Amino acid sequence: MTTAKPIIYLSIIEDNQFIRSGWEAILRNVPEFSIVGSFESCEDAFSTTAIEESDVILMDIKLPGISGIEGVRHVHKLHPKIAVIMCSVYDDDTHVFDAICAGAVGYLLKKASSEEIIKAIHDAVNGGSPMTPTIARKVIASFQPKERKSNQIQEELTEREQEVLTKMAQGKSYATIANELSISIDGVRFHIRNIYLKLQVHSRAEAIAEGLKQRIISPPR
């Protein structure tokens, strides 16, 4: 089933020549893989046709010149079908999220074993997103409401207030919200006042921003 597709074309962009040749060696050993290009910078890679011929690109996140992040953005914009797997020694939040937002489909740590790398490439072409469980946790944590730390003075919103805030975030007017909740406009005002107090804001947009930041409300799908 997974061996139905004949050949997977790969490119590598990685400035450290030892790591690069290590990867090459690993990937050359896999019969259904074909390396179409191996570069030490995005500049080099983009000046050839290797990129557009690839199914999957392994890209270092830290590159001289055009960074890995900018590199993914570029590739993803021009060739959305190409799966870029980001590789890094870091697993800190910022890099991961930047890479994902820029269009990377997966995120591997360089300490990954050869089996993991090979599996990651297969996952990537099969429409999956290879990443370590630790990184996956960071990603899904960003969906979940933040833990209220015990020392946090932040007051919690009541259920009703959360309802109102959700509708506010959908861009509904006082009148609409009042209607949908079957209360008066002044009732809506009352709740919004309290929301502003608790979130320490003074406008609807700030409330939405704060609500999203504190994950009281979840971003629309």
Added chain:
Amino acid sequence: MTTAKPIIYLSIIEDNQFIRSGWEAILRNVPEFSIVGSFESCEDAFSTTAIEESDVILMDIKLPGISGIEGVRHVHKLHPKIAVIMCSVYDDDTHVFDAICAGAVGYLLKKASSEEIIKAIHDAVNGGSPMTPTIARKVIASFQPKERKSNQIQEELTEREQEVLTKMAQGKSYATIANELSISIDGVRFHIRNIYLKLQVHSRAEAIAEGLKQRIISPPR
């Protein structure tokens, strides 16, 4: 290294008795696992102390009575440290996101092999988020800008308009935005008018909602 932790306590909540006993059989074979409870409904589980004694809970998403989603929410609220792994036959978006938002740390399909289940449990206790690459792709896709379909009539925002929209989403007033962009308030008005036109909205909050939905702007971290 991974065997440093002595015993992992598990609970199972799954209404299909065949699957449940299948899981039990698999997990009993692992020396460092200890099953503290196995239930066919959340109601049953929550009436005992098994849940609070668990490190990891395997929970079916579709349960009679209290659903798996509500179940995770409940467990996560009371015991944030317990890792709940959602199990389902479906891998459609809604269920996955609902589960994640409710506090699940991982999401497995029922067709997972015993090795995958065992690895998932280990990942979960080690702070990872076990999930299939396909599910991971769905999750990370939700971070990336939507693909503009060719048939989409939707006009694109200019760079300047995106800047303005971003600042609007941060709750900044016309005056503040004008200041930060070093243009007049009327300049800001001009851009916002165009944003509303292109997004087909009539208020700031709607614009933010639409911008997030279309991933023109990204949710704050």
Added chain:
DNA sequence: GCAACACCTGCATACTCATGTAGGAGAGTT
């Protein structure tokens, strides 16, 4: 040169929102 486009300014008006003040009804606690 002229059209198309992104960008910017200015002014006017009606509408929505933020905020203060003041009160009442019901549930749950001590």
Added chain:
DNA sequence: AACTCTCCTACATGAGTATGCAGGTGTTGC
């Protein structure tokens, strides 16, 4: 019974926003 908390109604005022109209500049490309 007094207290607290959530939920709701009401009215008033100033600030901020939405939208219409009318223009001006600079760049790109035919």
